[in-house]
Amino acid sequence: GAGVSQSPRYKVAKRGQDVALRCDPISGHVSLFWYQQALGQGPEFLTYFQNEAQLDKSGLPSDRFFAERPEGSVSTLKIQRTQQEDSAVYLCASSFPGQGTDTQYFGPGTRLTVL
Amino acid sequence: DAKTTQPPSMDCAEGRAANLPCNHSTISGNEYVYWYRQIHSQGPQYIIHGLKNNETNEMASLIITEDRKSSTLILPHATLRDTAVYYCIVRDINTDKLIFGTGTRLQVFP
Numbered sequence: 001g002a003g004v005s006q007s008p009r010y011k012v013a014k015r016g017q018d019v020a021l022r023c024d025p026i027s028g029h030v031s032l033f034w035y036q037q038a039l040g041q042g043p044e045f046l047t048y049f050q051n052e053a054q055l056d057k058s059g060l061p062s063d064r065f066f067a068e069r070p071e072g073s074v075s076t077l078k079i080q081r082t083q084q085e086d087s088a089v090y091l092c093a094s095s096f097p098g099q100g101t102d103t104q105y106f107g108p109g110t111r112l113t114v115l
Numbered sequence: 116d117a118k119t120t121q122p123p124s125m126d127c128a129e130g131r132a133a134n135l136p137c138n139h140s141t142i143s144g145n146e147y148v149y150w151y152r153q154i155h156s157q158g159p160q161y162i163i164h165g166l167k168n169n170e171t172n173e174m175a176s177l178i179i180t181e182d183r184k185s186s187t188l189i190l191p192h193a194t195l196r197d198t199a200v201y202y203c204i205v206r207d208i209n210t211d212k213l214i215f216g217t218g219t220r221l222q223v224f225p
Contacts, residue, residue: 004158031211042202042215043159056212091158097211104213106158 002026004107006092012113013082021077021110025094032075033104034067035091043091049075050097082114118142118205124220127197133190135219137203140184148179149204149213150188152197159202159215162188193223 005024013019025032031050035043036059045059051072060067064083069075079086089111093104120138127133139148147166151159163170163177165186170177176189190197202218 033212035213035215040217042200042217043213045212045214048211059212093158103161103164105161108156108158 004092004094004105006107006110010111014115016081018080019082021090023075023092026105029094029096031095031097032069033093034077037089037091084114087112087114119203119216121203121219126222127193129195129223129225130192133193135188135201138185139205142183142205145208146205148186149206151202152199154199195223198223
């Protein structure tokens with residue numbers, strides 16, 4: 001079946017521009033996660049949704065970062081006034097929650113480069 | 116902060132077993148050990164997880180020491196396609212997010 005998809009795969013933005021990154025989770029998956037991965041580092045948690053509710057946004061680095069999932073399916077991560085330090089791969093993952101040991105399935109990521 | 120310690124890199128000959136160690140000396144009773152891997156330019160891929168018993172699936176085996184302070188991921192017959200960064204993660208059963216460290220870069224050579 002189809003996995004998690006993300007678009008665009010690559011995005012180049014000039015500093016100060018706004019960007020929107022899309023995630024299509026696996027059909028039926030209730031939980032959705034966003035992670036940020038800097039070059040040479042492991043992914044770092046940004047935010048988490050259960051259906052349309054954003055239950056944890058403790059990892060968002062600043063108020064320039066905003067995520068939404070209005071209908072409990074597709075999610076968008078928006079970054080306003082991009083800065084060079086925002087350059088990273090943004091990963092989306094989804095899961096169907098079980099007993100706290102549900103497996104997260106990751107998309108291929110969006111590589112954002114801010115010039 | 117990640118609760119695990121892994122060697123930064125390892126090599127393995129194709130066809131041999133790859134044994135990837137992980138230390139998690141501060142693990143608590145309600146925390147699981149998860150392993151993910153990330154092949155270049157792809158998202159992380161789930162491999163296996165366990166609580167205290169050894170686990171095996173079609174991809175790998177997970178050996179957890181009796182005191183649960185360390186574990187080993189075993190790829191029984193490594194292939195070139197197993198070249199990747201392998202992440203050992205300790206996850207609280209009540210926490211949804213994964214906390215990655217920097218992982219072990221496994222290079223499988225012919």
